[in-house]
Amino acid sequence: xKKEDLPQDPSALVGVTRDVCYxxxxxxxxxTDLSIGWDVKKQALDNAWEDINERIxxxxxxxxxxxxxxxxxxxxxxxxxxxxxxGYTGFWxxxxxxxxxxxxxxxxxxxxxxxxxxxxxxxxxxxxxFNG
Amino acid sequence: xxxxxxYNHIQTAHCENGVATGLLRHHGLEFMTEPxxxxxxxxxxxxxxxxxxxxxxxxxxxxxMPGWIFSRASKLLGVKVNRKKFNSEKEAYDYLNKQIQLxxxxxxxxxxxxxxxxxxxxxxxxxxxxxxxxxxENGLYLVSDPVMxxxxxxxxxxxxxxxxxxxxxxxxxxxxxxxxxxQVSKEQxxxxxxxxxxxxxFEMIHxxxxxxxxxxxxxxxxxxxxxxxxxxxxxxxxxxxQIVRMQEEIGTGGGGFRFLYAAFLEQAxxxxxxxxxxxxxxxxxxxxxxxxxxxxxxxxxxxxxLNEQKDFLECADMLDNIAAIERAAFKELRKIKM
Numbered sequence: 001x002k003k004e005d006l007p008q009d010p011s012a013l014v015g016v017t018r019d020v021c022y023x024x025x026x027x028x029x030x031x032t033d034l035s036i037g038w039d040v041k042k043q044a045l046d047n048a049w050e051d052i053n054e055r056i057x058x059x060x061x062x063x064x065x066x067x068x069x070x071x072x073x074x075x076x077x078x079x080x081x082x083x084x085x086x087g088y089t090g091f092w093x094x095x096x097x098x099x100x101x102x103x104x105x106x107x108x109x110x111x112x113x114x115x116x117x118x119x120x121x122x123x124x125x126x127x128x129x130f131n132g
Numbered sequence: 133x134x135x136x137x138x139y140n141h142i143q144t145a146h147c148e149n150g151v152a153t154g155l156l157r158h159h160g161l162e163f164m165t166e167p168x169x170x171x172x173x174x175x176x177x178x179x180x181x182x183x184x185x186x187x188x189x190x191x192x193x194x195x196x197m198p199g200w201i202f203s204r205a206s207k208l209l210g211v212k213v214n215r216k217k218f219n220s221e222k223e224a225y226d227y228l229n230k231q232i233q234l235x236x237x238x239x240x241x242x243x244x245x246x247x248x249x250x251x252x253x254x255x256x257x258x259x260x261x262x263x264x265x266x267x268x269e270n271g272l273y274l275v276s277d278p279v280m281x282x283x284x285x286x287x288x289x290x291x292x293x294x295x296x297x298x299x300x301x302x303x304x305x306x307x308x309x310x311x312x313x314x315q316v317s318k319e320q321x322x323x324x325x326x327x328x329x330x331x332x333x334f335e336m337i338h339x340x341x342x343x344x345x346x347x348x349x350x351x352x353x354x355x356x357x358x359x360x361x362x363x364x365x366x367x368x369x370x371x372x373x374q375i376v377r378m379q380e381e382i383g384t385g386g387g388g389f390r391f392l393y394a395a396f397l398e399q400a401x402x403x404x405x406x407x408x409x410x411x412x413x414x415x416x417x418x419x420x421x422x423x424x425x426x427x428x429x430x431x432x433x434x435x436x437x438l439n440e441q442k443d444f445l446e447c448a449d450m451l452d453n454i455a456a457i458e459r460a461a462f463k464e465l466r467k468i469k470m
Contacts, residue, residue, distance in 0.1 A: 001391060001417075001421060012252075013251060013382065016249070016251045016280075017279060017281050018281060019145070019279075019382045021145065021386045022145065022167070022386060022394070022395050023391070024417065029398065030167070030394065030395035030399075030413075034281075038380065040376060040427050040428055040431040041376060041377060041380045041381060041427070043431055043435050044376040044377045044380075044431070044434060045253055045254075047370060047434050048370070048373060048374070048377065079187075079245070079256060079257060083299065084257055084300075088299075
């Protein structure tokens, strides 16, 4: 890529940092230049977030309908999956899956709720009272 | 005792290169550059891991395993890398503070999800980010993060959070720094360059199985041909988006690290006087340009402008073409001798 072809399309990087890119200068030698972003990758990132936000919205509806517990919602909201949540809480994945059931969730001990609240970086109240 | 130490912040495309380059320069190896580090560490690679999902998409990588670049380059230069991981947060905290008091800037492996200075859009649960801690002032760690334009700081609480992020590649407080750094002679450097080039060429061509090295690029192409029928147009488009993100996101230098490798070969030609490396550098520039053209093409699909099976086939053909160019270039590199 030639230096003059380096895209400068505003992206999420603006105001935070710029991206170092390896480009060719006029004499055909490699040099570095800074880019504020590229539309193609901005779109890829935007699409990924659109997908994530859809999943979070679906989870909220399921909680509202009483189909699933707030633990599932916060897992999605914090971009986690089962192995990751298991890592943060120390619970087995099948234990967490059980806690996805609203009736099991209602009977969870205060200490387990606290472990989840810490993993999600929310208060126990927020976790308990989330209703979609 | 708070004590800040002099450390020259450098901004690089890739975080591990940046930390490794900065630390070696700090220890007196001033010739070190990001492309040289990347090349000596045989950073260039390709792998498509089947069945593994990353953020709900395919797991492809354009580089070698996290941590390998610094380890391999150091070994070739006769430098020892001291690495420490911890089970206890307290021990990890004490160890880092001790290094700061000793005046020793260290590399830290961290998760980016809780890095407060990162743009929110980039904060995924990715645990193989690297930064340098070079001091502490008023209870704040002084941080040189190679993807940032300037130095930054982290609170004690945030530092513990990012050092003890959980999940795949969990850092476990991982701290590392070079030891016994001696001056490197020109001859030693030349030898290291040839060895590193040979290793990369070997890995890209001769690793058995269909998923790694140049074969892996063909593997991805074969998968892309099936995605639209198997997953439906929307999800198949998201998968292409993931490939583009891995290839072009902050920290790659563009073109899936191919431009970075081309820059390395250019510097290698300077250091060794081997002119053949210049023409091979051009081949990797070509490959990098094609990777970018492929990203644009994939972008047309995930932007929703195109979404026919023939568009996916075209993306796959482009990858096969890139694989052919890289295969030929690595075969030539395999023949390069001192």
